[in-house]
Amino acid sequence: MRRGSVVLALMCACGAPAVPPAATLIGRAVLPAATFAAGPPSGAQLGAQPIHGQQAPFASQPVQGFSALLANDDGTYLALADNGYGKLENSADFQLRVYTLRLDPRTPNGGSGAVEVVGYVELRDPDGKIGFPIVQQFSAARVLTGADFDPESMQRGPDGTLWFGDEFGPFLLHTSADGVVLEPPIGLPDLEHPEQELRAPQNPYNEEGAALRLMNAVRWRAAQRGATRPPVVSPYHAMVHAGERGAGRELFDVKSLQAAGFPVVVWTVNDVARMHALMRMGVDGIISDRPDLLLAAARSFDGDGDGVADGIVERGEIDLQGHRGARDLRPENTLPAMEAALDNLVTTLETDVVFTADAVPVLGHDPQIDAKKCRDGGEGPREVRGLTVAELQRRFVCDGLVRGPEQTNDRALSPVAVAFAGAAGLADPYTPPTLAQWLGFVAAYADHYGTGAGAGHPEAALRAANARRVRLSVETKLSPRDGFADEFAARVVDAIVAAGATRRAWVQSFDFRTLLHVQDRAPAIGTVFLFADTTNLHSEGGAASPWLAGLSWPHGVTAATQPLAVQSSGGFEAMALRASPPALLPMLEKPVAGAPAGELWIHEYDLSQRTYTNRRWRHVLGPGSTSVADLQLDAAGRGLVIERDDSEGELGGRKLLRELEFGAPGAIVEARTRADLLAITDPHGLAPAVAGDVGVGAGRFAMPFVTIESLVLLPADRVLVANDNNFPFSVGRHRGEMRPDDQEFVVLQLPPR
Incomplete structure (x- = not known):
């Protein structure tokens, strides 16, 4: 154990069956893949050939790629759009937004299964808090784009402001409720080397x-x-x-x-x-x-x-x-x-x-x-x-x-x-x-x-x-x-x-x-x-x-002096909020250089003191898993994570909800699986069979997506889970027609512990 760290102890679940009881589908809403909102054209760097039937550039901004959800008091949800098209290189014309969605899931008691896009706020830096060049550097509004940050996780602080976990830094990004950046991006300290940070290859300060x-x-x-x-x-x-x-x-x-x-x-x-x-x-x-x-x-x-x-x-x-x-x-x-x-x-x-x-x-x-x-x-x-x-x-x-x-x-x-x-x-x-x-x-x-x-x-x-x-x-x-x-x-x-x-x-x-x-x-x-x-x-x-022309350049800061230990796409995919004492728990998606294979780190950011602590927990991926996509805490302080592999369109992959519990330092044990997202029962027929589609019909339901990234804990042991459809790339559901995945919002009843 490293000095100053706290180890994540997972529930033993002694005597639990090898295959857990299945979760039950009790609600499903779908936002069509080709959904667009007002804004400038987007996707200029996606090439001239259509991608799964979608021709870029698009006339406006796609409403797509949600990587985090937050419940509002009025029954709507905030949905964080991912960085655009998956890479810094192709996402400079994708404007970062938080959409407000109203879900009307199809349930055993009715519901249309539709999703309404109510509105959005754009993340922007009009006060120049960000010290490195951004795409819209020379504008007054300084709207942020997917080439500036790759936001993957989102939480609402006790004061109503928004916090985002980013993969490019990795950074914590702090904004007002309406998307205005409030302070410079916060880098992740390297606890073993206090003079350095844990940085990804896309970090702008290298x-x-x-x-x-x-x-x-x-x-x-x-x-x-x-x-x-x-x-x-x-x-x-x-x-x-x-x-x-x-x-x-x-x-x-x-x-x-x-x-x-x-x-x-x-x-x-x-x-x-x-x-x-x-x-x-x-x-x-x-x-x-x-x-x-x-x-x-x-x-x-x-x-x-x-x-x-x-x-x-x-x-x-x-x-x-x-x-x-x-x-x-x-x-x-x-x-x-x-x-x-x-x-x-x-x-x-x-x-x-x-x-x-x-x-x-x-x-x-x-x-x-x-x-x-x-x-x-x-x-x-x-x-x-x-x-x-x-x-x-x-x-x-x-x-x-x-x-x-x-x-x-x-x-x-x-x-x-x-x-x-x-x-x-x-x-x-x-x-x-x-x-x-x-x-x-x-x-x-x-x-x-x-x-x-x-x-x-x-x-x-x-x-x-x-x-x-x-x-x-x-x-x-x-x-x-x-x-x-x-x-x-x-x-x-x-x-x-x-x-x-x-x-x-x-x-x-x-x-x-x-x-x-x-x-x-x-x-x-x-x-x-x-x-x-x-x-x-x-x-x-x-x-x-x-x-x-007044732009900055981090002269002399290279991988030789400041190592790039965080993997690409290995930043803050997941981030929980702890109520008391108030803290963010950002979790790295993949192991850093030098860490044991499969070991992911969860850091602690103290919201009262506005600083990282020296406390760090560790989570070990289960066999076949490659990353963790979300982390949320329940009222008792237990964590629930989405753990996944990189499969797509397959029912034999690994897409799990796993439960963990924060405890005193101790040995690392395997997490307890709460639900297999590829083996969900659908007794009410909420997802009927569609020719060529994977994971629907015959009373069974699956989420065969390469990226399942959003998790909201609901009362009575229910959860809302949503995929990131990576528009227009991912085809996990519509394999027969090779159509891009829709954005699906699924309500599950978890089995008893």
Whole structure:
């Protein structure tokens, strides 16, 4: 026994029969699966194919997936909607609600068997109590969604406020009766390691769980302004993984981000072996200083040729991005560098821009002109912000060779740049161009190989076709110290719009203020959010970062310093309320790392002192059970839990109500089964047979659902049990037609103890 813990002693039930007497069905009400309430569309990340006959996205909010019930004084019930569609990644447009339901169960004395949805309250955080990014971070109401929390249990405190047990933290979430968050989410202390918490992989206070939440927030903001393209996640290539993390800082889960709808483009990769590794990982794009190697890597990786159409790599397969043009082949951010990238058929041409004294975006990476990169034909300041564009282009030629033996400034290799510079009045092809000139150059390149002097080149058709559709990515080079982010964004947007390139253009930055300004001014332009430890992921203690437009990032808090010991979907599925002394008893659904197999922990949260105590009980799952779904206490302090396996649509599974009793520390013994939810008698025929349905008819009734999650104790040894139908996924009842499960509310008379 661990010091400071109290052990849960279960009733011996000596001499009890091996098979308990069956519970009796005395009431049943059904809410149809396809029941919807007012609200925004939902289910955008469920895919294009129908799921069990249900086509997403849905026009409004599904009334589904109830994971907890509370009885009201007027005969109605509060029903807690689950997090939406089962995952953080697909539930950002599912708004968390507590519905009020009126049940009219079919009973031996009558009843329609219907469920009326009377109304609902939405969980929301208008006062900003939640310190990590939420989906609706940038709204006034800050309505919570299934990508913010996964609420699975609910209790009403003595003061009438609501308490929720969450799985993502796991957290306790405290709201007013009408759903307003009253205090920050409460984490679960690790009693063995007081400086740590027991956390799940989705916990937002670990870096591993931070990127997706931040991206959800900026996508929601962009969508409110009319954006239709999802923002792109662009981390340093060594920071990504696809399910298996190494020993480094692999914080960005490619598969998780993609499942949530975010493309992942990594930077900067110049090694073919690493390019192939990233392609196997499934990234959406790679930024490289060597577009020649990147093109070769893509063509060799795509062994069957499916990703190459007429010699051009399809962006749907992999986005090949030329970093600052082709900076290892030509001096960076110059027209010849862009020409070299286009010669190698990049699908996205990337460049940096800085701001001149007369507010003109020009190509360049550094705030100060680098003497190694640029020859100076005059005297005066070298700060770009101290130069007008005319001064900049008159004084500097940026043809310095600083990147290795493959880099050259031979003008003969850049015929389009030479011709364009002459026509544009530039002194040299390596004169720093403006953003507008860069955009014009891309069009000139397409014309050169389409109908101009280059039309006879062996790859002319490929080059022209690719240049006409190449995407254009503009990185703004500024920091939060610069006070001109809005004006900078405005000038970048103006140049893109004037060139007619809005639909092809993306703006990227480490300074997320710029990207929010772009969203405000031109939502049709895509945004790319760059991440790096050396630039914008260094806020201390999870503080709001100016680099991240005021959003927080828990820098340095990873699984190495704060282990993720709670399993996914292993948080507070169950939570009882004890009346005296008042306390919540949240119960972990699955064993934590290091705990004995099958052992679940019940913690104690003191409602009077507003703190966790050091008291903890343990419950051991019975043979064949995988988790516990609800825990309620009766007036005598006995507990009743729903214990289950993961079967669905089977009558040979394990779905039990088990009784337990809190006592003094002692040995753990097996709980006493009160009812088998797959073997219920139906002497009154309340659930008649339906062709193809499982568990109804012939005087027998069963709840063959993968998730049975709600339990309400009623007088006279009766209980109300309800399933979570996981709409539209679960099919436990209607196996013949493979229709989604309805939400069923079942009243049972328990057998005598």
